[in-house]
Amino acid sequence: MPLLWLIAIVIALAAVGAVLGRRRALASADGDARRLHSLPSYYAANVGLTVLTPALGLLALWLLIQPLYVDWRVTELIPDAAIPETSTRGLVMSDVRRVAEGLDTAIQQGAMTEDEAARLQTESTDIRERLAAVGVALGSNVRPEVLTAAQRYRDLSGTGTTLMAVAVLLAAIGGLAVSVLMTHRDFRARNTVERGIMVMLIAAASIAILTTVGIVLSMLFETANFFGQHSWTDFFFGLNWSPNFRGNSDLGIIPLLWGTLYISFIALLVAVPIGLFSAIYLSEYATRRVRSVAKPMIEILAGIPTIVYGLFALITVGPFLRDYFAQPLGLGNSGSSVMTAGLVMGIMLIPFVSSLSDDIINAVPQAMRDGSLALGATHSETIRQVVLPAALPGIVGAILLAASRAIGETMIVVLGAGAAARLDLNPFEAMTTVTVKIVSQLTGDTDFASPETLVAFALGLTLFVITLCLNVLALWIVRRYREQYE
């Protein structure tokens, strides 16, 4: 039975159950909803949820576990001798799965009957050819062990799927029966439903957290793998970045970190004053009409894809800086430079700083301003000495958020600053950042087991730790100095 049908049946059962539950509850109260413990809709929701939750939960669990179980059972069928020198058990297993899928496709297209597929022999049939006829291309001739395993695989999967359908339907019907029988005028349906909804909310929150944990763990494993192959002193303290896919690479993170921090610094140098001043203008001086036009206009900047900023850096800002600043000053003639990427990234960050700061400045109570103005302070004295100090923690938070953005930015750097890892003070030189190198190490024809590729995970983890620290710092500052103006 296809999965979609199964789910549809469970949902239909839930709907029927909801109607039944509602009726039964009303009947138990002689049709008077006021004599029920909860509103009738809660009785309906209770039955619906009791049908859906266990059935769909079981379905999800089954779908997760069945492939693992089938794999484990099928692997046993392949003797160690059947695994070629150059291959691994994992590769053979993926062959098995591929053949099994091929047989499924063949049956679906009518090129083979179910029976025939189960009784196929490598000796009598050229399986590779028959599968190629239905559009499944295999890399080599199918060996007998693989075919047996594939048939066994299909067999187990088929049985599993049937069992799953039965189990899920039983769970749904069981839930329906139990909950309908429990439905009675004194049954606390509202409390049960609300608890169920709370559990759902908790599950949603845990998924977000678990995903983060999963990302960190996968990075950690690959990073550990990398440090097993490459010395950590070179990675953290090496001043040279020159990956070499024939081995013996220098993989020092310092030049990349330097580029990252240098470009981010210039970007913040641009974004913080401009963003802050425009926030002050918008929140304190602008009339309502100007504000209603100007604020969305600034926020449009945040909606421009960074690749577009990158193009702007590449074809406009870069050549301009080279022709009018770098060359006349004798600072080199590179079109891509730290300055280019920094300036353009700064422009990108302006709305982050200005929009958040504007909200924060607006959140400072009017009573603070009135208090200051009533003491004879001017508008600007009020802003400098009362409003900004009160808004400072939030503003610092906004700046640190912008800094996290700057550190993680890639596209603008690729197009604006180039891809050459270099340790240099000259802002008109091409440099590059951690993120750009992660991309370049993982793209192209790469071997996923060499340190030159795995270094990307170490770089990513380092970056993650840095931005995490920045975010924690931002949170801490905001909490520590959150002005108690209430």
Place this chain on the structure above:
Amino acid sequence: MNDMRLIDRATDMTDVKIAARGVQVFYGDTHAIKDVDVDIQDKTVTAFIGPSGCGKSTFLRCLNRMNDTIDSARVEGDIRIDGEDIYDRRVDPVQLRAKVGMVFQKPNPFPKSIYDNVAYGPKIHGLAKNRTDLDDIVERSLRRAALWDEAKDRLQEPGTGLSGGQQQRLCIARAVATEPEVLLMDEPCSALDPIATSQVEELIDELRANYSVVIVTHSMQQAARVSQKTAFFHLGNLVEYGETGQIFTNPQDSRTESYITGRIG
């Protein structure tokens, strides 16, 4: 001070500090204050009473041009302090506000230390020559606001950490520190408990020696306790203005009588 000697309250000061003539205030299309004439005397506590929305706070805010900060507000008429028209183009509202201090309904200390809260005005206006001078001003102001004993050991702690009544006295100290000539108080006790209220009322009575105090209040008992002159506002009109004792015992206007006896408002 809390006894209700209403008739024989000392009201021998006669020099007029603030003279308002034909004052009209509009918020957009709303006519909030209609043709108010009033003379506020020096070294006197004047209370503005009236039901909510009657315009008493609005009128108070005209006296230090705080209505300027509201875009839609428009003030017409003539308000003179010591004979000088405060809505004259040559008058800088910033300097005017240094002369006319204000305390708000809700205590609004700045998120700074107690010391910096009080020193804020003197610093802005350059009233202190040096640090010791400033220390003196802060101590004097806190003493005048009856907060010194409670605050002297915690001057560097944030002003927002004080209790509500202490915060309001801090705001009074802050207003007093700029040495204003007039002190406007917009329901200064409405957010305070009875004990803090009586402390602030006591303070108002003492401040009368140096300032002309104008207080907006919802509590008629408070008006009767602290003021020498009372003005009753109703629907944007100044209905009646006179000696506090006379207003409360022998009101001339039937609306005043209805309000103080609790029939309207």
